[in-house]
Amino acid sequence: MNIGDVARQSGVPPKTIRYYEDIGLIRPNRSENGYRAFTENHVHKLAFLGRARALGFTIEDCRTLLALYEDENRESVQVKAVAEEHLRQIEEKIEKLQSMRTTLTELVEKCAGDHRPDCPILADLSPIRMSE
Amino acid sequence: MNIGDVARQSGVPPKTIRYYEDIGLIRPNRSENGYRAFTENHVHKLAFLGRARALGFTIEDCRTLLALYEDENRESVQVKAVAEEHLRQIEEKIEKLQSMRTTLTELVEKCAGDHRPDCPILADLSPIRMSE
DNA sequence: GGTTGACCTTCCGGTAACTGGAAGCCCCAT
DNA sequence: ATGGGGCTTCCAGTTACCGGAAGGTCAACC
Numbered sequence: 001m002n003i004g005d006v007a008r009q010s011g012v013p014p015k016t017i018r019y020y021e022d023i024g025l026i027r028p029n030r031s032e033n034g035y036r037a038f039t040e041n042h043v044h045k046l047a048f049l050g051r052a053r054a055l056g057f058t059i060e061d062c063r064t065l066l067a068l069y070e071d072e073n074r075e076s077v078q079v080k081a082v083a084e085e086h087l088r089q090i091e092e093k094i095e096k097l098q099s100m101r102t103t104l105t106e107l108v109e110k111c112a113g114d115h116r117p118d119c120p121i122l123a124d125l126s127p128i129r130m131s132e
Numbered sequence: 133m134n135i136g137d138v139a140r141q142s143g144v145p146p147k148t149i150r151y152y153e154d155i156g157l158i159r160p161n162r163s164e165n166g167y168r169a170f171t172e173n174h175v176h177k178l179a180f181l182g183r184a185r186a187l188g189f190t191i192e193d194c195r196t197l198l199a200l201y202e203d204e205n206r207e208s209v210q211v212k213a214v215a216e217e218h219l220r221q222i223e224e225k226i227e228k229l230q231s232m233r234t235t236l237t238e239l240v241e242k243c244a245g246d247h248r249p250d251c252p253i254l255a256d257l258s259p260i261r262m263s264e
Numbered sequence: 265g266g267t268t269g270a271c272c273t274t275c276c277g278g279t280a281a282c283t284g285g286a287a288g289c290c291c292c293a294t
Numbered sequence: 295a296t297g298g299g300g301c302t303t304c305c306a307g308t309t310a311c312c313g314g315a316a317g318g319t320c321a322a323c324c
Contacts, residue, residue, distance in 0.1 A: 004300065014301090019282060033290060035301055047259040055257075056232045059281065069254050079253045080245035087236045090229050097226045100188045104219045113212035121211045122201050125187075127179035136271070146272090151311060165319060167272055191310065 001038040010046035017046060025049065025063060057086055133170040142178035149178060157181065157195060189218055 007014045020026050021036070026045055028036040048069060052062045061082055068074040068082075103124075110120040135146045144152075152158050153168070158177055160168040180201060184194045193214055200206040200214075235256075242252040 002301075013283090015283060016281085018302095023281090033301085035290085044259050048257050051257045051259075053281090055235060056229070065254070065257065068251075069258065072249060074249045074251070075247045076243050076249065076251035076253075077245040077247065079251045080240060080243045083236055083240050083243070083253050087233065087240060090233050090236065094226060094229045094233065097188070097222050097229070101219065101222050101226065103187060104215055104222065108212060108215050108219060111208050111212045111215070113209040115207045115209065117204060117206045117208065119200075119206070119208040119211045121208075121215050122197070125180050125183045125197065126201065127176050127183075134272075145312085147312060148310085150273095155310095165272080167319085185310090 001043070003036050003038070006038040006043055006046060009043045010050060012046045012050045020046070020049065023059065025059070025066065055086075056090060057082075061086060133175070135168050135170070138170040138175055138178060141175045142182060144178045144182045152178070152181065155191065157191070157198065187218075188222060189214075193218060 001009075003014045003017055006012075007017060010017075012020075017026070018036075021028060026042055028038045028042055031037045045066060048066065049062050052065055053059075057065065064082055065079065068079050107121045107124055112118070133141075135149055138144075139146045139149060142149075149158070150168075153160060158174055160170045160174055163169045177198060180198065181194050184197055185191075189197065196214055197211065200211050239253045239256055244250070
């Protein structure tokens, strides 16, 4: 299979597939003409990677997960640990974003949004008091 | 004032201040010895930038906001527009992350996390059915 | 006066995970 | 043989910095 077919079947774009080869996530063979030659197994792995990335796992997490995926002797606790750590980081991000949202929502509500220059948003960002 | 003082007063690290000069966000003068020479106004701007960045505004947003900040003839609607767009993007990110969290939480709960290899997390990532 | 040590400078490289584009080969159909 | 699509490699750009190396500067201390 050529890269285009694999891209269509796995949902991972050709550029990304080449990148994944560069960083050693997959190792396709080469045809005589120099084209990458993929197997069904590569398609599976790429789809796996696509799903893992969609869940926000880093590439390094993906590397780990893929190794576990292929390891018959894995222990599910290993997988769970990776997922739990990732979950923690997602929750951290959510909290940070929610706190930003709270502040921004307040500021946007307070801002008249008209032709006048006075703006509570700028006032909040400013270290010096703008209008008393 | 030298960069170290400004960094302490504004809360923005020296490296970041130099970077902000590189990309034209601030324009300190130079002393005879080649050191950057900052004024109080630079401290204000940097603190402004620090707050804006902490609210998640991109550097380009910051550039816009700083220009509005310094523009006596700004209209608050301009500021509000930037903030509202940023708010939208934050809300998008939150939604994406929450959806990831939901999925991940389910998977983590389903995973036994013991010494056995069977793992619903891998099963979910896998395009082919793992166990039966 | 020399010598620390804390500053400051520039420049280079790296981060994460790709994406876009250029230059050029390959293959198939007309 | 020519055209179009697909494949290749390589280079550069993205975001917002951080770390480190090599080297100049300054104030203080002996």
